[in-house]
Amino acid sequence: MATENKNLSEYDKNTIPNAKDFRFGIVVSEWNETITEGLYNGAFEALIDNEVPAQQIIRWNVPGSFELIYGAKKMLQTQNVDAVIVIGCVIQGQTKHFDFVCEGVTQGIKDLNVQTDIPVIFCVLTDNNIQQSIDRSGGIHGNKGTEAAIAAIKMAYIRQQASMSHPFNQPLLSSGAIQIEETPIKIDKE
Numbered sequence: 001m002a003t004e005n006k007n008l009s010e011y012d013k014n015t016i017p018n019a020k021d022f023r024f025g026i027v028v029s030e031w032n033e034t035i036t037e038g039l040y041n042g043a044f045e046a047l048i049d050n051e052v053p054a055q056q057i058i059r060w061n062v063p064g065s066f067e068l069i070y071g072a073k074k075m076l077q078t079q080n081v082d083a084v085i086v087i088g089c090v091i092q093g094q095t096k097h098f099d100f101v102c103e104g105v106t107q108g109i110k111d112l113n114v115q116t117d118i119p120v121i122f123c124v125l126t127d128n129n130i131q132q133s134i135d136r137s138g139g140i141h142g143n144k145g146t147e148a149a150i151a152a153i154k155m156a157y158i159r160q161q162a163s164m165s166h167p168f169n170q171p172l173l174s175s176g177a178i179q180i181e182e183t184p185i186k187i188d189k190e
């Protein structure tokens with residue numbers, strides 16, 4: 001379904017896990033600032049709406065979307081957060097720069113999700129023109145910041161549940177592997 005057919009700000013509060021004890025980091029790009037402020041406001045308000053205390057929301061600014069990767073990495077390493085949201089807005093210009101910034105930030109954030117344990121939520125608009133950005137940052141299609149905040153709550157909850165259901169609740173081996181008790185396989189003899 002395209003954003004056009006879905007309001008990005010709509011969510012059913014009954015389906016959202018309790019978020020009052022989680023800490024969230026939000027890294028905001030200063031490029032296309034009016035748009036990224038709209039996205040930040042959407043994310044912040046959705047977290048507050050879901051009972052996250054304001055002091056458990058840590059905001060950092062970075063110069064552009066490309067810097068969101070480093071900002072998120074440092075946030076993960078230093079702020080004891082349960083999830084990070086990266087907020088940016090890349091708008092097509094006259095050159096291929098758009099493609100490289102979009103590809104770079106997308107792959108970088110994907111890498112953080114693969115390599116580290118804390119979820120990083122992608123709230124980066126990659127638009128053909130400013131109108132598309134306005135429409136998605138509190139305009140006619142709602143606010144992708146709201147959608148990102150709900151995703152962050154859900155992912156923080158999944159991480160919490162996963163750690164609680166860790167096999168036998170045992171610590172990781174020094175190799176990083178999980179110790180799994182072997183169950184003998186029964187082979188039927190003919």
Ligand SMILES: Nc1c(NC[C@H](O)[C@H](O)[C@H](O)CO)[nH]c(=O)[nH]c1=O
Pocket residue numbers: 029031032063064065066067088089090091092101
């Ligand atoms: N053109 C846009 C950029 N470009 C800047 C880069 O993200 C980066 O800050 C620079 O290359 C220095 O490393 N960033 C956006 O977020 N949006 C744009 O439309």
Ligand SMILES: CC(=O)[C@@H](O)COP(=O)(O)O
Pocket residue numbers: 090091092093094095096097098099101
């Ligand atoms: C997304 C961009 O990098 C961008 O807006 C830069 O514009 P241009 O390609 O015209 O230099």
